[in-house]
Amino acid sequence: GAGVSQTPSNKVTEKGKYVELRCDPISGHTALYWYRQSLGQGPEFLIYFQGTGAADDSGLPNDRFFAVRPEGSVSTLKIQRTERGDSAVYLCASSRTSGIPDTQYFGPGTRLTVL
Amino acid sequence: DQQVKQNSPSLSVQEGRISILNCDYTNSMFDYFLWYKKYPAEGPTFLISISSIKDKNEDGRFTVFLNKSAKHLSLHIVPSQPGDSAVYFCAASAQGSGTYKYIFGTGTRLKVLA
Numbered sequence: 001g002a003g004v005s006q007t008p009s010n011k012v013t014e015k016g017k018y019v020e021l022r023c024d025p026i027s028g029h030t031a032l033y034w035y036r037q038s039l040g041q042g043p044e045f046l047i048y049f050q051g052t053g054a055a056d057d058s059g060l061p062n063d064r065f066f067a068v069r070p071e072g073s074v075s076t077l078k079i080q081r082t083e084r085g086d087s088a089v090y091l092c093a094s095s096r097t098s099g100i101p102d103t104q105y106f107g108p109g110t111r112l113t114v115l
Numbered sequence: 116d117q118q119v120k121q122n123s124p125s126l127s128v129q130e131g132r133i134s135i136l137n138c139d140y141t142n143s144m145f146d147y148f149l150w151y152k153k154y155p156a157e158g159p160t161f162l163i164s165i166s167s168i169k170d171k172n173e174d175g176r177f178t179v180f181l182n183k184s185a186k187h188l189s190l191h192i193v194p195s196q197p198g199d200s201a202v203y204f205c206a207a208s209a210q211g212s213g214t215y216k217y218i219f220g221t222g223t224r225l226k227v228l229a
Contacts, residue, residue: 004158006158033216033217035217041221042219043219045217055215056214102208102215103149103161103164104161106158107158108157109157
């Protein structure tokens with residue numbers, strides 16, 4: 001398909017474990033975003049990549065969260081020492097560029113459950 | 116501090132009538148606004164957007180209105196159809212300031228009754 005894809009669609013883990021969430025952006029999109037959505041809330045920004053570099057990581061809640069995009073395409077969000085409060089849907093979005101205006105297209109999300 | 120607010124958590128409308136969803140914001144630096152529709156177990160789907168240099172943008176049955184002085188935008192759906200039943204999120208960003216992240220509201224659940 002031509003849209004943003006995310007794997008896995010669901011991830012259940014135990015408190016204290018390490019998880020990796022993957023995002024494949026739309027082909028040719030240079031900007032990639034991670035958001036987190038908790039129940040009853042709107043998506044909350046985590047981090048944004050322009051190419052390979054993190055242009056804005058102001059939304060990462062603490063140093064247990066880290067994301068990479070080594071070749072400027074696929075991105076991986078990494079969460080260390082998971083906590084129950086990390087349970088949420090993690091959404092990835094991509095856009096053609098960070099030019100003005102810039103519309104983000106979202107993937108289906110990864111539902112993370114920390115037991 | 117919630118910069119983007121959707122004060123109506125839910126809305127029910129009869130099929131064929133107009134649906135009006137509202138959104139308020141506080142940050143005067145926001146210059147690009149969007150509406151997304153979300154079905155259960157899917158990611159948000161882009162619906163329509165508007166730049167702050169305009170006050171109206173139309174796409175088929177969907178129209179977004181922006182009132183900058185009131186810091187208010189609304190989404191009109193005419194006529195409403197049962198397939199429009201979903202959660203609608205408004206989002207805003209301050210792209211002219213070099214900030215490309217979106218700030219989302221908490222969503223309004225629209226139910227269109229057949």
